Amino acid sequence: MSSENLTSSVADTNAGEPAAAKKGNPAGKVANWADERLGLATLAKKNLRKVFPDHWSFMLGEIALWSFVVLLLTGVFLSLWFKPSMAEVEYMGSYDQLRGVPMSEAYASTLDISFDVRGGLLMRQMHHWSAMLFIAAMLVHMMRVFLTGAFRKPRELNWVIGGLLILLGILEGFAGYSLPDDLLSGTGLRIADGLVKATPVLGTYMSFFMFGGEFPGDDIIPRLYIVHVLLIPGLLLALIGAHMLLLVFHKHTQWPGPGRTEKNVVGYPMLPVYAAKAGGFFFIVFGVTALMGGLLSINPVWKYGPYDPSKVTAGSQPDWYMGIAEGLLRIMPGIETHLWGHTLSWNVFIPGQLMPIVLLMIVLSWPFLEAWVTGDKREHHLLQRPRNAPTRTAFLAAMMSIYGLLWAAGGNDILAVIFHLNLNHITYFMRVAVFVVPVLVFILTRRWCISLQRSDEARLLHGYETGIIMRSPEGGYTERHLPVSEASAYTLTARQRDQVYDAGADADANGVSRDGSRIARIRARLSRGMFENNVQKPTAAEIEDAHHHADEVHELEHAMEGHSADGHQFDGRHPVDGEELRNH
């Protein structure tokens, strides 16, 4: 299908003619010059009108992308004044309360950015707000991809890249948070030092190498600085580039619907609509960040004072994205093993190092696990509704509940104060809840999804409930159902049937399994667990049957026409000429 024949009904401002480079047109000349050297036209021809499907949830990744751009811009501004040095200086700037106090140059220059560089505080706050937005948007984007099955073949690699981006984003945020060398950031580094020291065998060496000797030393901020402004941004940039290239190569997934198939992509062309919307959206993200930076205070480092390893404030909290590590650290019981003159701090090593890695690995490996269980080698470009993958959706809900609990556990002192609870009780509760709640959430979410599937099936087979109650001549009452529109009916059926893997089918004629029967049995069990209870879409015959039944009801209705239940003929679907309410 081409678009030309359709543009006729479109606003005149879009001249139907493409902007052909006229002779003597300077832009055309430049384009010509460039193409003769770079051959861009061949590449551009394919991509200028590339199709992007539209849906609000596709915007989440865009928020992450644009807030990264805002981070780059504001970060460069900050780096013009920030001095990554731990040399001791006496503060002489504009902020009265700290004048004359000895502090590191890093902290003093952060105060200068806040109080002596015009727009500096705005840029600092925008930088910090966009960092929050960046990580939050990545997490929500990842949830969208997971819930809709967009990670399935051929997009598994982009899923892994996305996971690495989140990991790097969190590390980058931590490095940035540590740079100003205020009391909170120093406390964060102290905790990081404790985590590193808990590494079996190598911990002490690693800590000394990180800090150039004992904590805190005077090397860590210059080192974190180069990590923060060059190393990780470079990696992020490369991975984001790869992420976008793969996106273009695979073409975006789309929701099923009329005309949308596994083999096409329906949407707006990159030029002009998608480019305009995405470009406009950049300005919106940038603008919202500027408003937040202008109106909402974040990380007011001057209130915390310079880092002093012997001081700490009550209720000290890391940025929210460190919340689960914080929660894990807090609820872990204090277990340590002392063996042959060596100390193994399980209380730090497990929550601080092992668990975050395990959680990340589980998330990264899900697409491969799911593909192995289903044995599905097909490409998938149509998204699934979360309810149509109940086990997967329930898994995410369970993970989210763990995340939420750990997050709450990370703020257990604040919860205790706000709700007047006993801190120890909250912690004991959390120790149990992180094991029990996810299981409950999993079971409930799965059931909920399956009942949503049932209601979809009912809508498809019996139509939607009109709210009109009818009485038959025999005195029975029924609610009148009307069929859903052709488009929505099709959309409801536009999904694949789940196939439960049968280990027996893999066995040869003699009943001997071909490849490791144990593994096959595990796979079969997982497959049953994942798909057995799902509601499959009806077959053509079932729909036929249901419609047949509906016709009978319809005949019944016809028979009643004229002496029907009061009022139902006024439902706007019947001619009501000559009808009056209660005229008999």
Add this chain to the structure above:
Amino acid sequence: MSHDDNLPEVPADERAAMAAEEPLPNPGIEPHTPRPTDVDKKAEKRAERQVATFFGLSMICTILFVVAYFALDIKDDPDTIGGLGASNVALGLSLGFALLLIGIGVIQWARKLMADVEIVEYRHPATSSQEDREATLAALSQGLEESGIGRRPLVRNTLLGSVALLGIPAVVALADLGPVATKSVRKRTLETTFWRSGTRVVNDVTGLPIKADDLEIGQLVNGEPEGLVHVPEHREGVTYLEGAALQIEKTKSAVIAVRMQPDEITFSRRSPENWSVAGILVYSKICTHVGCPISLWEQQTHHLLCPCHQSTFDLADGGRVVFGPAARPLPQLPITVDDEGYLVAQSDFNEPVGPSYWERDSE
């Protein structure tokens, strides 16, 4: 199996059966419904004016930004408006709206005036065509063949060996990142603090030495060894530290001095009576979990709570952990009084302070 078929794993007959089972046919893309701006000249003009207004307002905001930049002094009270300075608020608002209005304008333009006809593009499977794969494999094996890498294992293996060896300098060259944590280095660093026999305990804010009588029952004072707190006049014979050296020593040497009723204290081998003076005990302030300084004192229960992850220590019972993720009691500093009656250390701590590390128990 055709090349651009996305369902290659299902045999044709099965697929036909599945198609028959498809309950409903695909009705195809819904027809395009024109928007008011497509059919109504007036609506179109109105939208055009609307978009231009957004852009115009954005320009005004940009000018306001420049005006605010020069007109408002940031050195004034930084807390004029809602905890933020007037300059910050004005710059944020003007920049924010300058950007936001461009964004809104462009999107409005796209929604109201640009063609809103959906178009279709066909997908191709990610995999390359069979010919391409074969050609690639052929080129690859020809290249390898011509290089002789398979035929000359000597050359190949020495090359691999030499490149692999280069990994060693890459690691070795980083060795100067920090001292190697050998036993003697650990002894000198992690396992030694600023406390010596006779070092006075001073208040961590005033830097003044503390007498037993200065402390009331139930009172807790944050202390440092003398030399780690800046005082106007330095006492003779005391080393005063600055900069990184000061920070490192504070990380290990910060203490808390607490006075309790002597009969409420449980003395033990860990916490012998002769380490205390008149019910005053001095403990390391550094949490044995991951090293935060501990600060929250509950007089009634003698409990000290770490604000980082809420480990709680019983100071009346040798610094035992009563709650939370810490696994070891707080190290105690043996103290006595000097001839002038000030609290002093008997010696350094006799175990490393702060978070655990692998070699901590080695002795």
